[in-house]
Amino acid sequence: MSQHSYDVVIIGAGTAGQSAYNQVVKHTSNVLVVNAGPWDTTCARVGCMPSKLLIEAAKYAHASQHASEFGIDNQTRIDPKATMQRVQQLRDYFTGHAQALVDQWPDEHKKQGKARYLDANTLEVGQDTICTKTSIIATGSTPRIDPQWQQALMHKLLTSDSIFNLPALPKSIIVVGNGAIGIELAQALARLGVEVTLMGKGSDIGGLSNPDLRKLATALITKELNYIDHSTIEQVYLQDDQVILHYQRNQQSGQVEAEYLLAAIGRESSIHTLGLDNIAPNYQTIKGAIQHPLTMQLDDLPIFIAGDVSTTQALQHEAANAGRIAGINAVRYPDIKQFEPYTGLSIVFSQPQMATAGQTHQALEKAKIAFACAEVSYRSQGRATIQDKNEGAIQLYGCPQTHKLLGAELLVNEAEHLAHLLAWSIQQGLTVPQLLAMPFYHPVLEEGLRTALVRLRAQLPELAS
Numbered sequence: 001m002s003q004h005s006y007d008v009v010i011i012g013a014g015t016a017g018q019s020a021y022n023q024v025v026k027h028t029s030n031v032l033v034v035n036a037g038p039w040d041t042t043c044a045r046v047g048c049m050p051s052k053l054l055i056e057a058a059k060y061a062h063a064s065q066h067a068s069e070f071g072i073d074n075q076t077r078i079d080p081k082a083t084m085q086r087v088q089q090l091r092d093y094f095t096g097h098a099q100a101l102v103d104q105w106p107d108e109h110k111k112q113g114k115a116r117y118l119d120a121n122t123l124e125v126g127q128d129t130i131c132t133k134t135s136i137i138a139t140g141s142t143p144r145i146d147p148q149w150q151q152a153l154m155h156k157l158l159t160s161d162s163i164f165n166l167p168a169l170p171k172s173i174i175v176v177g178n179g180a181i182g183i184e185l186a187q188a189l190a191r192l193g194v195e196v197t198l199m200g201k202g203s204d205i206g207g208l209s210n211p212d213l214r215k216l217a218t219a220l221i222t223k224e225l226n227y228i229d230h231s232t233i234e235q236v237y238l239q240d241d242q243v244i245l246h247y248q249r250n251q252q253s254g255q256v257e258a259e260y261l262l263a264a265i266g267r268e269s270s271i272h273t274l275g276l277d278n279i280a281p282n283y284q285t286i287k288g289a290i291q292h293p294l295t296m297q298l299d300d301l302p303i304f305i306a307g308d309v310s311t312t313q314a315l316q317h318e319a320a321n322a323g324r325i326a327g328i329n330a331v332r333y334p335d336i337k338q339f340e341p342y343t344g345l346s347i348v349f350s351q352p353q354m355a356t357a358g359q360t361h362q363a364l365e366k367a368k369i370a371f372a373c374a375e376v377s378y379r380s381q382g383r384a385t386i387q388d389k390n391e392g393a394i395q396l397y398g399c400p401q402t403h404k405l406l407g408a409e410l411l412v413n414e415a416e417h418l419a420h421l422l423a424w425s426i427q428q429g430l431t432v433p434q435l436l437a438m439p440f441y442h443p444v445l446e447e448g449l450r451t452a453l454v455r456l457r458a459q460l461p462e463l464a465s
């Protein structure tokens with residue numbers, strides 16, 4: 001049992017914790033990072049990177065299977081083991097890189113273990129008591145699991161924490177959850193020859209909020225796999241080592257079966273592991289421990305919160321930015337600074353990709369903000385047709401008073417690039433006429449965006465003529 005005193009303690013060594021550390025060490029070497037799990041980040045080990053590796057394999061399989069569209073004869077054979085081996089080899093390359101960064105930190109800056117607060121300035125890690133002037137909570141989140149499913153299915157229940165370790169692609173899988181993880185993995189696995197059933201409980205799909213785009217996305221996904229939305233799961237069990245799932249949809253009962261069930265039903269904040277109720281009872285859950293969005297501070301305490309632990313939309317760039325702000329403010333405390341938030345940006349790596357930039361349709365309606373809306377279909381868009389990827393649409397939202405672009409939702413090929421351009425434009429406060437005054441090359445996917453901007457301009461008062 002020992003007692004130590006620090007300027008800053010960072011709890012969690014994922015993307016947010018590492019980003020905070022990089023700021024803190026610029027000002028003090030009296031810092032400690034306490035981490036309970038591996039030090040190679042959720043993003044590299046079980047998140048962004050292995051999922052994108054699987055999606056890339058699926059992209060090649062799909063392109064190869066559809067090469068005849070371009071007059072190219074091809075025989076495609078997917079090797080279920082080799083596919084997973086590449087995912088795992090490159091996943092290990094990325095985790096190795098993340099681990100190497102942490103290996104450069106001095107040993108006295110790192111402690112393996114689970115931290116618990118005794119009060120706002122005192123933590124306990126195993127037998128050790130740690131005093132600190134300030135601390136940063138960056139403990140991330142874990143996949144949500146239904147305990148009944150876990151009990152019934154045991155090793156046949158997968159989450160994003162376990163699926164990338166499978167030695168080979170499964171023959172069949174039920175994916176429950178139609179958010180980012182469900183959509184990305186269900187489509188990728190289907191394109192790699194796995195028999196996939198995707199279950200959703202509502203009409204939401206891949207984070208899109210615009211009702212027209214949701215309908216379009218549902219139709220496109222349904223073409224590729226067995227997609228059962230608006231469903232309620234009644235029972236899951238194992239029979240002859242197969243997963244059996246009973247559900248209700250439109251008052252009708254149904255049953256599906258597969259080798260595995262992947263639960264992609266959201267993630268749970270790891271805040272409850274921290275004993276924050278020793279400071280105030282309402283801090284036990286993230287709903288009670290909301291940090292200031294511009295400073296990351298928890299109430300007026302010397303505690304800052306960053307990353308997935310405190311958000312409903314877990315995104316790597318937001319975790320890194322929040323960690324940076326928390327790190328800067330932890331060393332400045334009590335003279336803390338406010339930072340402008342990033343413009344919203346999210347991308348689901350399906351085909352076509354689903355992306356949002358700025359405010360979504362749902363957010364604008366919820367906030368009762370007046371907005372004009374314009375849509376353009378990519379059904380006959382020139383470049384998309386050349387690519388044989390002429391599907392989906394873009395929706396743009398503009399402010400009738402200022403003529404600024406407020407937000408966009410996209411369901412098109414390579415939406416990742418269009419969404420970046422739009423998010424950057426929104427963050428710069430650009431108006432629709434300013435955007436239309438910029439060059440658009442030919443023939444490119446951005447030309448569809450120009451058509452949408454022209455339509456949006458026509459919806460804006462005073463600009464319509």
Ligand SMILES: Cc1cc2nc3c(=O)[nH]c(=O)nc-3n(C[C@H](O)[C@H](O)[C@H](O)COP(=O)(O)OP(=O)(O)OC[C@H]3O[C@@H](n4cnc5c(N)ncnc54)[C@H](O)[C@@H]3O)c2cc1C
Pocket residue numbers: 011012013014015016017034035036037038039041042043046047048049051113114115116138139140141160181270273274306307308309314315316317319
């Ligand atoms: C399958 C999947 C795909 C994803 N794809 C993308 C994508 O394409 N793009 C994107 O932007 N985002 C993506 N994300 C989200 C992204 O991975 C996360 O936003 C990001 O990794 C969060 O980083 P973090 O630092 O908040 O948490 P983490 O990296 O999870 O770090 C938290 C750390 O805290 C530790 N910890 C927890 N409790 C304690 C405790 N009590 N004491 C000490 N340590 C503790 C944990 O062991 C862990 O090391 C994806 C996520 C998943 C699961």
Ligand SMILES: NC(=O)c1ccc[n+]([C@@H]2O[C@H](COP(=O)([O-])OP(=O)(O)OC[C@H]3O[C@@H](n4cnc5c(N)ncnc54)[C@H](O)[C@@H]3O)[C@@H](O)[C@H]2O)c1
Pocket residue numbers: 176177178179180181182184199200201202204205231233264265266267312313314315346347348349
């Ligand atoms: N490309 C990316 O940026 C990317 C990729 C993957 C994950 N992520 C992040 O990871 C986080 C977790 O992703 P996720 O997809 O697990 O969560 P999510 O919250 O985005 O989606 C979960 C979905 O599951 C559905 N659902 C919940 N319970 C259900 C049930 N019993 N039956 C059927 N459907 C049910 C919900 O309606 C919801 O649509 C997200 O916040 C996301 O931002 C991002």
